[in-house]
Amino acid sequence: MQPSSSIVSHAARIVTLNWLSVAAVATVTILLLLAVFGPMLAPFDPYATDLGHVLLPPSRTHWFGTDQLGRDVLSRVIVSARLDLFIAVCAVTASFAIGVSIGGLSGYLGGAFDLWTSRIAEMLQVFPLFVLAMALVAALGNDLRNVILATAIVNLPFYVRLARVEVGVLSSQLFVEAARVAGNGDGRIIARVLLPNVMPNLMIQLSVNLGWAILNAASLSFIGLGIRPPTAEWGIMVADGAAQAMAGNWWLVVFPGVALALAVFAFNLLGDALRDILDVRSR
Amino acid sequence: MLTFLVRRLLAAVPAICTLVVATFLIMRVLPGDPAAFFASGPVPTAEETAYVRQKLGLDRTVPEQLLIYVKDIARADLGMSFTTGRPVLTELRERLPASLELAVTALLLALAISIPLGVMAAIWRGSPVDHLARVVSSIGVSMPTFVTGLLLTYVFFLWLGLAPEPVDRIDMFTAPPPRLTGFLLIDSSLSGRWDALQSAAGRLVLPSITMAIFVLSPLTRMTRSSMLGVLSSDFVRTARAMGLSDVTVYIRYALRNALLPVLTTMGIVFSTMLGSNVLVERVFGWPGIGSFALNALLASDYAPVQGFVLLMGLLLVTVNLAIDIAYGLADPRARRGA
Numbered sequence A: 001m002q003p004s005s006s007i008v009s010h011a012a013r014i015v016t017l018n019w020l021s022v023a024a025v026a027t028v029t030i031l032l033l034l035a036v037f038g039p040m041l042a043p044f045d046p047y048a049t050d051l052g053h054v055l056l057p058p059s060r061t062h063w064f065g066t067d068q069l070g071r072d073v074l075s076r077v078i079v080s081a082r083l084d085l086f087i088a089v090c091a092v093t094a095s096f097a098i099g100v101s102i103g104g105l106s107g108y109l110g111g112a113f114d115l116w117t118s119r120i121a122e123m124l125q126v127f128p129l130f131v132l133a134m135a136l137v138a139a140l141g142n143d144l145r146n147v148i149l150a151t152a153i154v155n156l157p158f159y160v161r162l163a164r165v166e167v168g169v170l171s172s173q174l175f176v177e178a179a180r181v182a183g184n185g186d187g188r189i190i191a192r193v194l195l196p197n198v199m200p201n202l203m204i205q206l207s208v209n210l211g212w213a214i215l216n217a218a219s220l221s222f223i224g225l226g227i228r229p230p231t232a233e234w235g236i237m238v239a240d241g242a243a244q245a246m247a248g249n250w251w252l253v254v255f256p257g258v259a260l261a262l263a264v265f266a267f268n269l270l271g272d273a274l275r276d277i278l279d280v281r282s283r
Numbered sequence B: 001m002l003t004f005l006v007r008r009l010l011a012a013v014p015a016i017c018t019l020v021v022a023t024f025l026i027m028r029v030l031p032g033d034p035a036a037f038f039a040s041g042p043v044p045t046a047e048e049t050a051y052v053r054q055k056l057g058l059d060r061t062v063p064e065q066l067l068i069y070v071k072d073i074a075r076a077d078l079g080m081s082f083t084t085g086r087p088v089l090t091e092l093r094e095r096l097p098a099s100l101e102l103a104v105t106a107l108l109l110a111l112a113i114s115i116p117l118g119v120m121a122a123i124w125r126g127s128p129v130d131h132l133a134r135v136v137s138s139i140g141v142s143m144p145t146f147v148t149g150l151l152l153t154y155v156f157f158l159w160l161g162l163a164p165e166p167v168d169r170i171d172m173f174t175a176p177p178p179r180l181t182g183f184l185l186i187d188s189s190l191s192g193r194w195d196a197l198q199s200a201a202g203r204l205v206l207p208s209i210t211m212a213i214f215v216l217s218p219l220t221r222m223t224r225s226s227m228l229g230v231l232s233s234d235f236v237r238t239a240r241a242m243g244l245s246d247v248t249v250y251i252r253y254a255l256r257n258a259l260l261p262v263l264t265t266m267g268i269v270f271s272t273m274l275g276s277n278v279l280v281e282r283v284f285g286w287p288g289i290g291s292f293a294l295n296a297l298l299a300s301d302y303a304p305v306q307g308f309v310l311l312m313g314l315l316l317v318t319v320n321l322a323i324d325i326a327y328g329l330a331d332p333r334a335r336r337g338a
Helices: A004-017 A019-041 A073-109 A111-124 A129-140 A144-171 A174-181 A186-222 A234-245 A251-278 B002-028 B034-038 B046-055 B062-074 B088-123 B128-142 B145-159 B184-190 B194-231 B234-241 B246-283 B289-298 B302-330 B332-337
Strands: none
Touching: A019 A073, A019 A251, A073 A111, A073 A144, A073 A186, A073 A234, A073 A251, A111 A144, A111 B002, A129 A144, A129 A186, A129 B002, A129 B246, A129 B302, A144 A186, A174 A186, A186 A234, A186 A251, A186 B145, A186 B246, A234 A251, A234 B145, A251 B128, A251 B145, B002 B062, B002 B302, B088 B128, B088 B184, B088 B194, B088 B246, B088 B289, B088 B302, B128 B194, B145 B194, B145 B246, B184 B194, B194 B246, B234 B246, B246 B289, B246 B302, B289 B302, B302 B332
16 A cells, blocks of 8 residues: 555646546536535526426526426526435445445355355346336336335446455455464454455446446436436436427426536546546556 | 357356346335236225236245246247237337347447547557547447437437437338338338338437447447557567558458457447437337337336346347357357356
8 A cells, every 4th residue: 555645646646637537526526516505506496387487598597498387497407416416326325335245255255155146146237237227116116215226236236246356356465364364353354454455446436336327317217217207307307308399498408418418427537537546557 | 169159058048047037026026016006096996906916826926926927938928018908029029120220220330430439549549539539438428318319309300400200210101111020221122112211211310329329438448448458469569560551450450359359348238228228219209129118117017018128138148149159259269268
């Protein structure tokens, strides 16, 4: 391990070299701020209908225009950030925690446990991801909790596999042997020796996955699964606006759609940036 | 070679068993009472629920139910669709060509863009082309397919009037060609119906572009990294030292070797495409299996959904099998391990 100050300076150097990483970090920060303070920042009530002002194009009062019920599109786009990020963070945290524990253990223990967990992880991967998520939401019941659950289950195999391979490779290394010879127990070796070394690659996966989870949740609500109208959510707003957009009211699709794409893009770029910073081999 | 083929085919058996058991588990054993769900009306009576439960075989034990399900599949019986009143298998068989035609066109399109892009990014590493490839593929993978589809429709159909209306595979006023394979492009070419070919091809453009954009990223990245690996190998240095032209070195020698790893990513790419099929078909009113399953799902009609999930899994297993066999044919070293 390097002293942390050199990691910070290395990170700073990379960020200054690559403006895309700066943009990614900035966008993710803005998203997080919107998720926390969104309802306070929204200029209008995102659920207040105003039938006197329906389908107004973007203007100085309504920057993103209004929808078919006269609701302010900008306010709805802002408020959506919290819900979509909430789903993504919950789902990814769950699959990270469970997947890394299972994968780490099977990489460390090997044997029958490893065999069975690998089988089950493979089992989840015989289906296209989105199709599996769709089927799970349909089977579990059509609500927010099950969208989170389905997204978590679909992502699980990636963490199991990644943690298993990484821990498996590391376990046979000398410094792990040394830690064992020094009298550390299994639990301490896993928590103090193995996990910190596995973390960098898991972090990259985590960031990319957050973007994917947002995309997945929005796609599910776009086809009518999971979150329902009138909830303000990017996927639903695009689905709601699709018919209106074909009548020329483009702002109903463009703004929520671009917000969604930007959020996913930012997390993907952040994953790339983390890879540049954390992956020792690429230095 | 024969042993490789047999061994690889046998290895697909557990995957298929998994598919069958998993589709069964997803639809039957998870929490929630399907009978109450599928009985008519929002508040079904106790008799209705009991009747539906018996009709679906839900009053039996779980292993018994699984056995019935396996037998049904063995007889190619995927149940009936309540919404259309026809066997699920018939529905899927009729609609599969539409989905495959779209997916294959999109895949060819994605390959036609991403391979040259990846090769150029590798040859001029660190140049603007390399950065462009990285940005294009990152944007592509971040664009939700349904947003891309709607934006393309807005610009090219509504605004510029270049693309046809996003409904169905062929113009309403064009008679479809006689059904031979179900692939409209092939059928209309075979029967010499050039008007139908033109109409069908025109309707394929936007949905296949939409789908292709989404899978550019893995293909471009893989082409770039495997090309970089090949370019730094000894045989490329030797070829250069012998005075071969850049084009010969890059295209004839390097690219050929670099394409093999790209073949292995095709499994993931195809899986992504099958998933995004549902969304793209919804946006473009495409009469494929994705839109069929989605309509059934929203109408709480569960046999088509189960059949669809099973078919998707089978397609994926088949594609992975084909990729492995192709890999074995192209690279003799791969035959030993499998």
